[in-house]
């Protein structure tokens with residue numbers, strides 16, 4: 001049987017079995033299999049193992065890879081727009097967890113033509129009557145009975161009963177998780193979390209940064225953990241917990257408090273999604289070097305609009321760099337501790353809320369930032385694959401296992417040795433369909449950019 005390479009791959013029918021041969025990392029293990037093999041067929045992984053032990057049918061197309069085969073990446077914190085969607089896939093991000101968008105926008109995203117990642121939506125977040133989103137105008141929030149529940153980015157709930165009704169409404173709309181925000185009263189937050197658990201919906205809690213409103217939130221990280229939330233975004237609520245313990249959250253936190261909070265997080269089974277890509281660029285006056293992030297060189301309308309926002313956000317933070325530093329240091333220290341204790345750290349970029357978070361490409365920067373924070377490369381990779389899928393509650397994603405979705409990434413080099421190797425994309429395989437890097441780039445430059 002002849003062997004192909006990613007560069008010589010013929011056009012394949014979806015039913016054609018393909019065996020991908022080369023260094024293989026399955027999304028969970030500490031090490032890669034050096035002479036590994038992954039068999040894909042009809043969008044699923046049919047077999048995985050060492051090349052010399054795997055029985056492969058003679059009809060399979062054999063593709064020899066010189067770098068590393070790993071699962072498609074997952075970005076756990078995104079606010080998507082239709083124009084961003086091809087950028088994610090082209091950067092190897094095959095799944096995104098959307099972290100708040102109106103239901104009307106979710107509908108537009110899920111029906112967007114062209115290349116797009118698997119998008120798992122929260123729909124609008126739940127917040128209390130003092131919601132920050134009121135600053136975005138009267139249409140941004142929904143009050144019970146006002147008829148704006150499809151166009152609002154935040155549903156206001158004042159009582160446990162309203163919280164339960166809102167969660168049930170979102171569940172009926174088909175959301176995959178629920179986002180709880182800063183100004184929910186503790187008993188309302190708890191009621192929403194319990195209703196979500198009853199309906200099998202994971203909860204993401206966003207209690208704010210110190211640079212935003214994190215010290216005036218109502219619920220702190222301890223309370224959110226006690227409610228069994230699936231993830232805490234931005235390492236939020238920990239600074240408030242420190243403040244409530246009588247400490248100055250802007251000062252470097254003591255090791256014993258960090259150890260205690262990290263242990264509580266791991267014991268709760270809650271993932272930390274630190275979104276270091278939000279605070280790291282705000283903590284310095286310099287624009288981060290791109291370092292070869294996928295598609296960072298591309299222009300077009302999406303990039304122009306992102307540039308304008310990045311520059312405004314970055315400049316607007318000039319007087320607050322020391323606060324962003326404190327946010328970053330706390331998130332980094334907790335991430336390293338949670339990972340060290342065997343807990344879940346998830347990779348999320350908050351695209352495009354921060355500065356310089358390129359759709360898709362930004363996740364590769366987040367991986368490097370996790371390593372700078374003290375995670376090993378394999379821990380950082382898990383944060384965007386196997387552990388990210390655990391946050392989603394999706395055992396069929398983020399891993400190369402029999403029966404899993406055939407979302408694969410083929411990169412040059414070995415990202416377990418050098419995390420920056422993820423940026424060197426050779427091929428993205430989306431549900432078994434190979435998409436060469438050159439074709440992906442062309443798809444991003446295609447006319448659907450105008451839908452940004």
Ligand SMILES: [Zn+2]
Pocket residue numbers: 077078079099350353
């Ligand atoms: Zn966000």
